[in-house]
Amino acid sequence: MYKSTRRRILATSIAVSAIGALALTGCSASGGAEKTAAQEKTTIRFMYATGDETWNSVVDSVVTAFNEQSDDTVVKPDPLPAGSDYATAMKTVDATGNWPAIVDMRDTLTYINAGKLAPIPSDVTDLLEPDAYGKAEDGEVYTVPNSALNGEIGINIVYNKVYFKEHNLKVPKTYDDFIALMKKIKANGDVPLATAAGEVWPSDQLWKPLAAPIFAAHSDDGGFWNAAAEKTTSIEDLREPLEELKYITDNFVLEGWQSTADAQTTTLLVNGQAVMATSSAGLGRLNDIHKVDPKFNAGLFIIPDEDGNINVLKNSVVGDTAGGLAISSQAAENKDELASSEEFLKYFYSVEAANLMEEAGWISPNIKASDEVTRNDSIPGAEDYFALLENPKLVWYENAPTWGTFSAFNTFFRQSRIEMQDGQSSVDDTISKVQTELDNQVAAAG
Template structure:
């Protein structure tokens, strides 16, 4: 019988087999799936963020799998329980994500190297009440302030107000001119009265984090002067709002400002993208005016979204690599410019191309930052503090509740279930 090993074809097969043996098996990429409620950002993740990560991590493939915002919490919970959820979990701030961690669905991130890139206040939204365990990486915040129509300010020879008295002087001049609504906001949906009203101007009165933490430990009450004064200023907005503002919804207010019919819009930085698309005039932003004579300014730089790791992920190391990359200056720069109005929470000084977004984020250098005072711990009971704030803030602006009554209603509601306020 002839020696088959001498046959050219056989020798070729043997060479291929030997080469494969020496080079080892071809390894498949780790594939990560991201769960998120930000379905409007899908193109940004797919076209900008993920390609940048995969360029520096060619051994990891990432897919973005969003769920509509209204369905996210329940759908994510169901997938986590069924073991079918993605590897990376977009985290809402505070209690919703805390419950996922307590239920064992999120990985403890205390030892994640990238966590060192974030200040303590940014971490608060995704850690246990005692601050000992971190379960999501801070990702982005939104900042409160006021957006204004630059053409109207130029036409009426107005300057950007820095103090409370200057703010109301500007509003008076706009009202006196009579062509434009001085302040564009409605109270029909209620939440904007609290979010763009109370939580916007209030930190200057309760001294940001100092006051927020005092509410949690019970050493401050909503009947105290800082909260009554906040409502007192809010009550002064009524004469400058559009006639019929009580029936004006959030989208209606956005449209009125976009059409150039109003001069100043109490805002969250997330409104920047809407006005970039809808408004055909140049607009700017100014920070919440400080009470007269106060030197230090405070802004609400509210933690909005984080990212955690599914504790059942089949690729935990790859998921950690992604989070560590999210803690980098590269990600911060990409995200801030791709989604103007949502600001990275890391310590890097990021240059943002959108001029209004850059104006908002520049206030971090000038003012002390805090987060909305109803979000941590204080909205767990009944009545829910966040929902109560919506209601009383709207009523104060409408003139159906006095500032003193608003503070008393909030304090009474909180004391019904929260022990530190029962002293």
């Protein structure tokens, strides 16, 4: 089921998510390739965000396996731990001029335009399905995916299946059903929902499915944010989902969400402090729960809209929001480091690496040899994830900003929403100041 589904949705699918807000550590003293005296191997750095435990284990297992089999290269993980915004940490790397060879990208378009990324060699892209990557305006490919392009299936609600069964609760089929579900849980004396805002990025987990119907309505216009930049829509059009976000936070969310880290929601769910939790990890979050408590029966669903549609964003393979792995232009200036970067990426998109990823609970990238990959369907709740890909009411939409300062605006918007949810500002004030910031950022982008 899953293999055929992946092929069918490739033309419209996209990558993840993403992920995390992080602090800068681990940069080596030299940005160039390093040689060990004994082995004469080239050492390259792989910088990545560590917001998701499953992704962390994927990097560890793939890098370890690669290093064991390579005669020419040693990959040195260069993680940026949680605590500050990863995009900000990348700016610090840029300012120091100490770029690693392989980079887990954010603000992709900004760095392409600044000449900080090197084209991905065709020996790498030839391993991927054609729709798994895209070319920039100059015709070059600068990023390749770090996971399957299944859109924001990971922006979902994880829930306690045993609790649902004991209280005769059902997965909601419409948005009104979702609100009614939370009211029933609250009437039982339990907390319906845990969410996180200890870092700003998890605030998207509840917001995006609420705003998705409006975003989806602009899919054919180049996406809501491009339409907003062109002034054919505005932040005022987001009033209804902003009011819904405030209502849910005020009435159904576990207290302390402002300082809760994303990974903590796993513990809150397993310990029974909430019946449901927001997530952007998808299958990875189910795997995290299984590691914490193998007996916990978890499931997941996506908040539907009023018509029962499940709106899922297609993560762009181009544009400023595009993620994925890239080779820095600094590394490309050194022939040994460039060769080692290509070697590692070719391994990353091998069947061997894909099997390691799947075993860790990750959905491996869309490689051409996907039929040879062993899928992991042993994680409790995994059937819910795969069923979403088959759901007849799954609606894919696009919303990929092409203005280069979107990342700064998006951080401001996230912070503003958190302040609104926390009662520090009204919906009216939030709309006004966010519109002003959008206008300023679009003007700055030229």
